[in-house]
Structure formats: C-alpha cells, structure tokens
Amino acid sequence: MSYQAPIKDMQFVMNELADLNRIAALPGYEEASPELAQAVLEEAARFNQEVLAPLNVIGDQQPSTWKDGVVTTTPGFKEAFRQFSEAGWQGVLHPQEFGGQGLPKLVATPCTEMLNAANLSFALCPLLTDGAVEALLTAGTDAQRALYVPKLLSGEWTGTMNLTEPQAGSDLAMVRTRAEREGDGTYRIFGTKIFITFGEHDMAQNIVHLVLARTPDAPPGVKGISLFIVPKFNVDAEGKLGARNDVHCVSIEHKLGIKASPTAVLQFGDNGGATGYLVGEENRGLEYMFIMMNAARFAVGMQGVAVAERAYQHAVAYARDRLQSRPVDGSSRDAVTIIHHPDVKRMLMTMRALTEGARTLAYVAAAQADIGHHAADAAERKRAQAIYEFLVPIVKGWSTEMSLEVTSLGVQVHGGMGFIEETGAAQYYRDARILPIYEGTTAIQANDLIGRKTLRDGGAVARTLCEMVEATENELRAAGGVAASVAERLAKGREALSIVVDYVVANTQDNANAVFAGSVPYLKLAGIVLGGWQMGRALLAAQKLRDQDPSFFDAKIGTARFFADHILTQAPGLAQSITEGADSALSLNDAQF
Template identity: 70%
Template sequence: MTYRAPVKDMLFDIEHLARIDQVAQLPGFEEAGLDTAQAVLEECAKFNEGVVAPLNVDGDKNPSSWKDGQVTTTPGFKEAYRQYIEGGWQALQHPAEYDGQALPKTIAAACIEMLNSANLSFALCPLLTDGATEALLTAGSDALKDVYLRKLVSGEWTGTMNLTEPQAGSDLAMVRSRAEPQGDGTYKVFGTKIFITYGEHDMVDNIVHLVLARVPGAPEGVKGISLFVVPKFMVNQDGSLGARNDVHCVSIEHKLGIKASPTAVLQYGDNGGAIGYLVGQENRGLEYMFIMMNAARYAVGVQGIAVAETAYQKAAAYAKDRVQSRPVDGSVNGSATIVHHPDVRRMLMTMRALTEGCRAMASVAAAAYDAAHHAADAAVRQQNQAFYEFLVPLVKGYSTEMSLEVTSLGVQVHGGMGFIEETGAAQYYRDARILTIYEGTTAIQANDLVGRKTARDGGQVAQAVAGQIEKTEGELARSGSAEARAMAKRLAAARKAFLDVVAYVVKEGKAAPNAVFAGSVPYLMLAGNLVAGWQMARSLLIAEGLLQKGQDAAFMRAKIATARFYADHILSRVPGQRDAIVEGADSVTALPLEAF
C-alpha cells in the first residue's frame, strides 16, 4: 500500500469548516486563501508520498542505532531530511522575519498531518524543532534569536525539548538538573535527561537543546525551573560551529514503536559542564516550556489523526483486495472481497469516521489559533484563544486515544495477516501507542481540560461551545433529511450529557476533587466525541448543500454517510460516558490502596 494524502478531505475542512476565506482576511495572511492552500497541500502530498512514506517500513525494520555516543539514523533518512528542508517544509508556519513562510496553522496543520502519515518517526524531528522555535520566538532574547532562529526555521539545525528526568515525568516539580551562572551571561548545565526525542542524530550539523534546569537558590517545585538553550556544538560569532559542548548521548531506548526516532538519554556536564544560555528570565522556564508544549500537543494530536489515516487506508485497501466468504445478504454468488461483509464495513467506517471527525476538529482549532494570533480586534483574539485552548486537550487527548482504537481495528481488518509484521498494519498499532503518553499523557490533558479549561472560568467556554452546537442542531432540524435528523438527535443527547458533566465539574471541582478527577479522562473522551461529532454535523450540512449544487456528488455523499455513521456509532457512546462520570465517581476510588 502506498500512502495517498487525503487532500480532498483536508481541503473540504480547510474551506468549509476552518473557513480559510476568513483566515485569509486576517492581517498577514492575505495570500493564504484556498488557492494557496490547495497548491501547498498538493505539493506537500507529492513530497510526502514520494520521499518520506517509502522510508516508513525501513525505519521500523532498521531503527536508529547508537554507538560510542553517535546515533545513526535509518539509511535514507538523512537524504530525505535534506530534501525536506530544501523544499522549505520546516519554514511553513514560522515568521517571515526569520525566513519562514508565515502560512496560517490552518494550512500548516494539514501538511504536518501528511508528514506524520508518511512517517511518524521521521516527522518527530521537525515537530520538536517547531517546539524549540516557538519557545525562542516567545521568550528568547534578540541575541539568542539571531543565533538560532533562522537555522531552526530552515531546519538546518534541529531542536529538542529536555524536560523528563528519571524521577520527573508528568511531575516537572521534581526536575533536578542544575545550571550554574558563570558570570559571563552563560551557565553551566549538569544533569541527566531521558526520553529526548532526536536528542542525538546524524541528519544535521547541530542540535539545539532546550533544557529545564534549576539555578542555585531557586525555589522548590515548578516555580524554580529555568529554561536554557544548550547547543550540541557551540556557535561562533560568524555563525560557524565551534567546540563540542558537554552534552552527550549515553544511550537510546529500545521501544515498542516509532523505532526510527531516536529516544535519547542525554548527560549534561560530565566533563565540566555544558554551556547553556538562559531563555527569558530565571524561574519562568515552565511557563516558556508550556508554550512549546502547547504547540507540540496540538501537533501530537495531529500525529494521532495521521497514523489513523494511514491505518485506515491500509485496511481499506486490504478489505477491497482480500477475498473471503460469501456475503450474508447473498449479493454475491460465491466468495467476495471482505469489504462486502458488514462487520468489516463497520470497522472501516469506525476508522474513517473517527479520523475525519478528529481532522475536522483539528482544522477548526487551527483556524481559531490563527485568529487568536492575527485578528485585529483584541476581543476576537481573546475569544479565539479561549476556544483554541479548550480544544488543545481534545485535539491531543482525544485524537491520540482514537488512534489507538483505529490502529487496533486496522490490525483486526487484516485478520491473521495483521499480526504478521511484514504486513505493516502492526507497525501503526505499535507506533500509535506512544501518542497518548508523550507531551502529556491523556490524564494530563484531562487535568488541563478539567482545571484550566473548565473549572477556572466556571464552564463559560464549555457552555459557549455547547451553545454553538445547539445552533448546529437547529440547522440540522431545518435540513430535515434522515441523516440530519439522526445526527440532530444524537448531537443533542451528547450536548446535554456534556452540559451535565460541565456543571458537575464546575460544582464539585473544589469540594470533591477526587470525584471530578476520577472522571477527567472520561470527560475528555466525551467532549472529544462531541466536538468532533459537531464538526461532522457541520460537514453533513455543508455536504448536503454542495450536493444540491451538484458539486462532487460522490465525495459529498460519502461525507454525509460518514457523518451519519459518526452520529449512530460514536456519538451514541456519550450518554453512557456521562453516567459513568456523574454517577460513578465514588467507585473509582472506593478500593483501598492496599487492595490493589
């Protein structure tokens, strides 16, 4: 199977849900209309289908390897990466000031999906570079920006995020790495960082590590963490590379999936101290790190969509090829391709509906991000920022959780062949398994959704989202088609369930934190089901309208059928999730610790 970028579906979302015409009215995005989106996506599809996707299986079979502190990537990766930066793909969403292309996230997100569909392991390197770029853009001094940003935006150098230590995973308060000021504006950094994606590799000349560490006398906990740039090679005044810095890769992990992506253990300062440069102010590191984490969280959500898409394509191709058994309705006299069998259809439709729903949600979130950063009006910016921030844990948490379901179904569609590694379906199942963990586990996303995104504002943004959904229900009622009515029914039930949960979270948040957090992940799943379903509902209405105009009938009919499936089979999960959250909290924590 060859990956084919779903350009048509992406453009449907970009045009009709994310409303690229409105994005193109934002200051700075005047050139970024539908035509631009289409041109960029088509070019991007060509590159990823042709150059990056063919390396995906190689990367799994022949992962990155470590020897004497050096990491050698899978043969072909270095050359593909060279083409990636030559094509300007790293620069897509970054500011023109640093030689970026300054495209809206609405367009860039689709490109990022393609890169990840083509090769999740490969795509992680650019993903981390984007995060480092964001952090420097937001908090870096002009001097730091001058030295590093153009190189990161072009992709000539890559970036990393160094948060985790053996004792500090989800809990960054436990970070122990330290940075000692040298009196000349630089610091010497000491410590061990683990799980550092592309922490060492051979695709570029220099790696820019962004590292959390404590300065002497810093407060305990998360308020005493500072952020530093620690380059692998020092950079001379003229921009050329100088001495090797004292940061070394002592090993890489043997992982379940994304094997081509080296996950490094980095040792800082074993030979006198790694030279680091403070980003922003001391003790505000976590705040800056959250900037890059939010960018990265959105991107990891897109990874979920990306791997789900590839798993779907592979399963659909197999189902249309593999002949086995007579259809139950007797429509074929003899054995038929397995796509004729209702349960295979159910699996494929589940994969497709979840993938399209999450893509639509991510696309809408990207447009909100663009408006939040570019709208002229401050109130519009603020409103979009709030909406975007509400969506980030859903894009990250829900899209990645759904990718586990989708990649598992992808194996199942293949039957016994799915369990054989050569088939390739199992790689998606393995690769996807990290997505609900890194850049904040689903529980961490859910804590964010419960705490910062729901309880803090008394549920205002959540209720505003529900209000928007109710409007869509009205439009569905006016359409009156069987599909629209089925969708309206499920959407309304899901929205009401959501409002119940929001009220519960707001009311009990302080009084009964255990009860509320016992339902945090179910709340995230419920909200993701609903918001992605809402976008499918909007898609259904738009597709009905375009179908009436005679536009691309096959595509529109498929979109309507997929939306209807989403309503019947995904949105129908929501009321039960509500019951578990609102009525089932006590039983989550009833068992005493010693009974486990």
C-alpha cells in the first residue's frame, strides 16, 4: 500500500488553524509564505512517497543486522539517506548559517509527519540528528558548532542520544557511565549504554554520540551528570576523520517493531577509554539533554500522528476494495464494499478523528514554538513559549497513545487479513507500540505535565488554554446548528479539564500519590479537550470555506462532529476517575497484586 501525503489536510491546518500567514510575518521567517510552504510540502511528499515509503515494508522484512560490531542497514536505506541528505531535508528547521534552510517549525512539522508516515524506522536517524544539532546549537562552543553542525546537516555524519543504561531507564539519577578528565581538556569515557537508536549503522561516515556521564567528583543524582560528544571516529579541527574511537556496538536488539532501525548496545572504553569532549559545563548535562529531549518528544508525537495517518490510509483502501455482506438497512441484496457498513465507518471515523485531532494540536503547538522564538515582542514570545511547553508532553503522550488505538483499529478493519503479516496493517500495530515508551513514557510525560507544566505556574497556562477553549465555544455557539451542538460537548470537556487542573493544583503537595495516580488520565483528558478544541476551530473554518470545495470541507465538519460526539464525550468520565478514583487505584499493596 502506497502512502499519499495528505497535503490538502496539512495545508488546511497550517493556514486556517495555525495561521501560517502570521508565522510568515515574524522577523526572520519572511520567506516562509504559504506559497513556499506549499512548494516545500509538495517536494517532501514526492520524495517520501517515492523513495522512503516503499522501503517501509522492506525494512520490516529485512531489518538492520549486526555482525562483529558492524551494523548493515536494510537494503536501500543507505542510498535513500544519501538522497535525503543531498536534498537538504535534514536542515529544514536549522539555521542557514550552518547549511540549513531556517524554515519555521510550522513548515518543518508536516515534513516530519510525512517522513515518519513514509518510514518510521528510517526517520529515526534524522530525528536523533535533529536532537544532537539542537543540543550543540544551544550548549556547544562556537568551535563545536562549526565543526559538527554542518556535517550533521549535510548528512555526512549523524547524531545519537546516549542516555539509557541497563539500570537507568526513566531514572537518569542512576546513570553510571564515567568520564575521567585528561590533561588536554578531553575526557575518557567508560560505560555501557543501551537502546541507542541508530547507535551504529552504515549510512554515514561518522556518528556523533552525545553521551551522559559522570565526572569522578560529580555530586550524586541528576545534578552530577555531564554531556559529552563522543565521535565514532575522532575528528581533527577541520573535520577530517582520524582513528576509530573506543566506542563499539556489541549488539542490536530484536524488537517488536521499527525493525529497520538499529537499536544498539554501545560499549565505551573497553580499550582505554573513548575520547569525549565536554558540551557546555560539567554537571549541567541533564539540562542540555532536555533540549534534545524536548525537540525529540515533539517529533515522537508527530510519529504518532504519522503512523496513525498511514494506518488510516491502509484501512480505507482495504475497506473500499473488500466486498463482504449485504447492507444492514436492506438497501441491497448483494454484498457491498465494507466501507458501507456502519461499524466499519465508525472505525474509520475514529481513526480519522483521532489522527486529525492530534495533527491539529501538534501543528498549532509548532506555530506557538515559532512565535516563542521569533516574535518581536518579548511578552508575546514568553506567552507562546509557555503554551508550547505545556503542549509538548500532550503532543508526545496523547498522539502516541492514540496511535495504538488507531493502528489496532487498522488491523480490525482488515478482519482476518489484518493478522497476516503480508497485508501490512500489522506492521503499523507493531511499530507504533514503541512510541508511548521511548523519549519518556506516557507516565513521564504526564509527570512533566503535572510538575513543570501545571504546578510550577499554579495552573496559569492551563487556565489560559481553558479560556481560549471557551472563546471557541462561544464562536461555535454563535454559529448555531451543528456548531452549537459541538460547543456543548466542548464545554463539557473544558469544564472537566478545569476541574482536574484545579484538583491537581490543590492536591499535589499534600497528596502526591493520589494526583499522580491520575496523571496519565489527566494527560489523556487534556489531549482530548485540546484536540477537540482545535477540531471545533476546524469546523468553524470549514463552514466558512465550504463553498470552495463542499466535499472536502463537509468531511472536515463531519470529522469534527464525530470527534465531539465520540471522543469529547469521554471527558467527564475521565475527570471523575481522576478526582474520585485515586483511593481505589492505590488500594492494593505490593503483595496483593
């Protein structure tokens, strides 16, 4: 099944909901007109559809392999990565002075979606490189930036994030990898890192590992972690490759999905220590790593949208083609294609509404990031940045959790054929399962949503968002008819979210366990209500534009209504579980399970 980038849907969200015109008016983004954005999207669509999408199944059937420390990627990946790099796709978001295109995140985000929809495994390599670039741009020295960033953007080298160790997953306080100071200002790195995505591969000349480690006199816990550059091959000041560094891939994992993406175990320092270069200051590594993590978390949220979109397209194609059973309303004596059966429609609508809801929320968040970086007014920047940061754990957590439901429904639409690997639907179900886990599990996102994003400002941003939702409710109500019925559902959802925000703010200090027992449901509730808000805005925009293309905009209106009727209606029950369900959630002790 081929992938067709949903450019028209993307442009609708970019132009009507995320206000690309406003983003293009920001200082530094003057070139990012809707026309340029369209050209970029069309070229991205062409490349991803033609080059990367066909490699997706091949990657599942012929995963990357490991032999004697060398990883050979799926046939076709190396050449595709060369084309990806030469076309400049790695640099879409990054500064022009280092060879990037310097486009807004709002324009880069649909490109990220397409890349991941075409090939989730392949896309992880650029995703990690983006994170490394962000960290170096923020915390690296001028010399480090000049040395590494252009090579990373050109695709000559790629980047990795080395956080996890066997005993240190979500809990980075337990990191043990050592960094010993040398006389020349460099460090010797010793330790084992696991789950390193594209930690070893054959698509680039060099790999720039960004590694968390502890200096000998570092304080314990997360305040004693430093960040180091550890190149696979040592490089001189001009970027010429030297000797192999003492970092080696000892194995790759046998995984449920994203099989083409090599997940490496890396051993540092078995032969005297890997040469490492400090990034920024000692003991501030976690802070820098969060720069990478935040970019990566948003991108993983887009992976959720992407795999959901692809699973949806696959299911629609099958449902249009598969002839089975007469209509339940007796309108035909012959079997019809299953897309006409009400339950198949309900499944496809659920897939579609969740995917569109998560997409709209993510694109709107991306626009806030652009405003947060580029608006002329400092107060406007601050406000937008705060909204973006509030939304990041929701984009990551909700989009990836919903992708499990969507890819599962994708299998179900196919019936028995869905369980047969050759059909292709099962791959999305397997691939998606990592998304709510890596770059911070949904629980970690939910902790972030409660701790840094809700409590730190006493719920201020959360309440601002509720007010914005309410403004949309008023617009919907004023529009009357279908829009007014959506307003009622949205109001119920927003009230539920407000109650939970108040509950979180009021109770976390005195009863942290109770609040955190509802953390993931709070994140889900926020995703549903804020996604539903954007779908409400989409409905209003579609009603205005309807006459230009009735079939397209009626589908937008129908999908927004479906979201309200079938997804927003979950909100009050969730709020009840959160505010009244902690006692029972915590009622069993360890031995009672």
